[in-house]
Amino acid sequence: MLIAAGVLSCFIWAYLILARGGFWRIHPAASPKQNFGNINPVWVAVIIPARNEADVVGRAIQSLLQQSGPNTLHIFLVDDGSTDGTAQAARAASIAAGQGQNLTVVSGNPLPPGWSGKLWAMQQGVQQAGKTAPDFFLFTDADVAHAPDSIATLVAVAQAGSYDVASFMVKLHCQSVAEKLLIPAFVYFFFKLYPPAWISNPRRPEAGAAGGCILIRPAALEKAGGIAAIRQEVIDDCSLASRVKHNGGRLWLGASATTRSIRHYEGFAGIGRMISRSAFNQLRHSNLLLLLSMAGMAVTYLLPPALVFAAHRMAPAALGGTAWLLMAVSYWPVLRLYGLTPLWALALPVAAIFYVGATFHSAWKYWTGRGGEWKGRIQDPKKESANLIQ
Numbered sequence: 001m002l003i004a005a006g007v008l009s010c011f012i013w014a015y016l017i018l019a020r021g022g023f024w025r026i027h028p029a030a031s032p033k034q035n036f037g038n039i040n041p042v043w044v045a046v047i048i049p050a051r052n053e054a055d056v057v058g059r060a061i062q063s064l065l066q067q068s069g070p071n072t073l074h075i076f077l078v079d080d081g082s083t084d085g086t087a088q089a090a091r092a093a094s095i096a097a098g099q100g101q102n103l104t105v106v107s108g109n110p111l112p113p114g115w116s117g118k119l120w121a122m123q124q125g126v127q128q129a130g131k132t133a134p135d136f137f138l139f140t141d142a143d144v145a146h147a148p149d150s151i152a153t154l155v156a157v158a159q160a161g162s163y164d165v166a167s168f169m170v171k172l173h174c175q176s177v178a179e180k181l182l183i184p185a186f187v188y189f190f191f192k193l194y195p196p197a198w199i200s201n202p203r204r205p206e207a208g209a210a211g212g213c214i215l216i217r218p219a220a221l222e223k224a225g226g227i228a229a230i231r232q233e234v235i236d237d238c239s240l241a242s243r244v245k246h247n248g249g250r251l252w253l254g255a256s257a258t259t260r261s262i263r264h265y266e267g268f269a270g271i272g273r274m275i276s277r278s279a280f281n282q283l284r285h286s287n288l289l290l291l292l293s294m295a296g297m298a299v300t301y302l303l304p305p306a307l308v309f310a311a312h313r314m315a316p317a318a319l320g321g322t323a324w325l326l327m328a329v330s331y332w333p334v335l336r337l338y339g340l341t342p343l344w345a346l347a348l349p350v351a352a353i354f355y356v357g358a359t360f361h362s363a364w365k366y367w368t369g370r371g372g373e374w375k376g377r378i379q380d381p382k383k384e385s386a387n388l389i390q
Helices: 001-020 057-065 084-096 118-134 152-160 177-193 218-221 237-247 267-278 287-310 314-337 343-367
Strands: 043-050 074-080 105-109 136-140 163-172 213-216 249-262
Touching: 001 287, 043 057, 043 118, 043 152, 043 163, 057 074, 057 084, 057 105, 057 218, 084 267, 084 314, 105 267, 118 136, 136 163, 136 218, 152 249, 163 177, 163 237, 163 287, 177 267, 177 314, 213 218, 213 237, 213 287, 218 237, 237 249, 237 343, 267 343, 287 314, 287 343
Parallel strands: 043 074, 043 136, 074 105, 163 249
Antiparallel strands: 136 213, 163 213
């Protein structure tokens, strides 16, 4: 049985490396040529939903107002009931950059029933920005500091590939021990769930996007039903991408090494809250899928080291070691993206244990009526019909 377990473990990792769309080969998107000669200038309306982001929004605004390339942009910041001076911080940043005229602050209206806070803010931004007839909307978060060529790169990708959506997984903050253990793993698991090669393939059903930085054509957004079509979604970025692809749109998803999230995570607890907000929603609130996912994570990530350390026979230990090596090799590209030593690859099973626990915590929050809690709002309330095993 130990040998069979070792063979299963090796088979899983061979599949993930060879047949899962090459998700692990994470390469930052190439910057367009500095002369931007092959890019047609476009009008980009940048929409930032912001709720109590005064500590980070200034850097985000300045980074957007310092973009290189021939494109023209205007920022629409939707102040979603902030109480910390978010709007004032944004205005001060635009004035300091000498481009106060390129920022419009939209005072958000009260949240109506049936909407999540972020999506209601985005809807108001789209309504305001749509009056300017932009070539693209850029949805971005208030804690994202864009590299000078960020928008030019996304526009170049969209134009070169005729994509309706081009999205970056921005480089997340990764300085503390907790972040080094868990943030690269988050990126790795995300791309495993949404392999970019499959997402950009119109013949495959997979669809995904990274909500911190999404460039989308207004016509594609309208065809997908607009923001209203996803108004209750917790995983709004991937839901939007799914609707665009379902309606014939083309998607591109990549990683950025230079456009960064500047939000610090509050240790293990802060990262746990980030995962718990949407993990059980990803499983469609299914108790059965919860059990299967926890079992799958255990077999995939914990079985290889268990065979190495617990098996007292050479063959099972060798098979477990081979699977663990394949795991480490597949994890190396994301570690390199984050500038971490390859030794962190050996800790991926530990990170997997944390994610299993956070997923169960996500289910617990949902069962107790606190699902999707974010910035004081419950965005994934428990429905009576969802508490059955599906």
